[in-house]
Amino acid sequence: MVASASSFGTLPHQNGTPMPAPQPIASPPGYAFPYQNLKRRLTRPDKVPLVLVACGSFSPVTTLHLQMFEFAEKYVKQSDPGFEIVGNYMSPCSDAYQKSSLAPAHHRIQMCSLAVDTDTKVTITIDPWETVRVDETGKPLYSPTVDVLRHFDHEINNVLGGIETLDGTFTTARIMLLIGADLAATMADPKLWDPADIEVLLGYYGAFVVERPAQCRTQDAIEPLEKYNAKIWVVPTIINEVSSTRVRAQIQNGERVEDIPDSVYKYIKLHHLYQKEPMANGRHAEITNGN
Numbered sequence: 001m002v003a004s005a006s007s008f009g010t011l012p013h014q015n016g017t018p019m020p021a022p023q024p025i026a027s028p029p030g031y032a033f034p035y036q037n038l039k040r041r042l043t044r045p046d047k048v049p050l051v052l053v054a055c056g057s058f059s060p061v062t063t064l065h066l067q068m069f070e071f072a073e074k075y076v077k078q079s080d081p082g083f084e085i086v087g088n089y090m091s092p093c094s095d096a097y098q099k100s101s102l103a104p105a106h107h108r109i110q111m112c113s114l115a116v117d118t119d120t121k122v123t124i125t126i127d128p129w130e131t132v133r134v135d136e137t138g139k140p141l142y143s144p145t146v147d148v149l150r151h152f153d154h155e156i157n158n159v160l161g162g163i164e165t166l167d168g169t170f171t172t173a174r175i176m177l178l179i180g181a182d183l184a185a186t187m188a189d190p191k192l193w194d195p196a197d198i199e200v201l202l203g204y205y206g207a208f209v210v211e212r213p214a215q216c217r218t219q220d221a222i223e224p225l226e227k228y229n230a231k232i233w234v235v236p237t238i239i240n241e242v243s244s245t246r247v248r249a250q251i252q253n254g255e256r257v258e259d260i261p262d263s264v265y266k267y268i269k270l271h272h273l274y275q276k277e278p279m280a281n282g283r284h285a286e287i288t289n290g291n
């Protein structure tokens with residue numbers, strides 16, 4: 001069954017009342033939300049405006065990260081769950097995210113910017129918000145994914161006032177995660193995701209889950225999230241084995257890398273990202289992330 005756009009805001013909370021809108025999150029001084037590619041007005045009648053947000057490491061960004069948005073658009077056109085996509089955003093995570101393969105955020109932002117400037121079928125915008133947030137000592141601050149969606153919700157629905165409909169009134173845009181099935185498969189693990197966050201992420205916002213057959217069965221990934229079925233849309237994909245891990249391994253092994261745009265490949269070469277470092281004994285150390 002295809003979930004429907006009209007289920008927004010109607011999922012009863014545990015006590016039977018609708019879940020209140022999540023509280024907005026403050027942005028750091030000097031930060032400006034990238035509104036430039038957001039469609040401010042719907043072009044189709046009776047559709048719900050939808051903003052897709054892909055959170056990730058993007059270390060490096062691959063062609064599949066870009067294609068996820070194309071698959072989502074195709075799915076919305078063909079299966080017609082009732083949306084019009086008005087914004088496609090990538091939100092690279094902060095340097096505070098504990099993942100050893102992360103290149104510094106400024107490089108990941110540059111690579112994502114180069115990638116979305118290539119010949120993509122849909123317009124994608126990079127939001128650097130996660131990477132510019134710092135704590136009181138000036139250190140990068142990790143933003144849980146739920147805070148990223150609250151940030152988009154605030155900027156688009158509170159600050160901008162929503163999206164204009166064909167009759168000139170404004171309506172609330174739905175903000176949703178665009179994720180791979182492998183990430184969805186982790187969401188029922190309370191060691192990785194706070195269940196209270198999942199309640200807001202999937203109970204209030206929702207997710208477009210792109211199949212990733214090389215890594216997991218979609219049904220296995222979403223089964224533990226069954227109570228949120230009304231807010232989960234499964235997006236079919238192509239059989240592919242693309243991952244940032246494989247790209248990094250190919251770079252280290254000096255193999256041909258096909259799954260990143262040329263401009264990103266040139267950038268990686270120029271900045272010596274993801275290379276093995278020769279050690280004093282002539283052997284090779286683990287990946288360096290090109291600080």
Ligand SMILES: Nc1ncnc2c1ncn2[C@@H]1O[C@H](COP(=O)(O)OP(=O)(O)OP(=O)(O)O)[C@@H](O)[C@H]1O
Pocket residue numbers: 054055056057058059064065068101178179180181182183210211212237240241242243244245246
């Ligand atoms: N080939 C793919 N098919 C479907 N979803 C994908 C694919 N590659 C990445 N994604 C999704 O894109 C988002 C960002 O992923 P991320 O930056 O962690 O890339 P990754 O290739 O999974 O990285 P790594 O290999 O470093 O773990 C996640 O939701 C992930 O599931």
Ligand SMILES: NC(=O)c1ccc[n+]([C@@H]2O[C@H](COP(=O)(O)O)[C@@H](O)[C@H]2O)c1
Pocket residue numbers: 055056057092093097099143144145146183192193194197
């Ligand atoms: N608790 C959380 O909010 C939580 C947990 C795991 C991953 N994530 C996000 O998912 C994205 C992908 O993470 P991985 O690269 O670890 O698959 C990142 O943007 C990360 O911030 C969020």
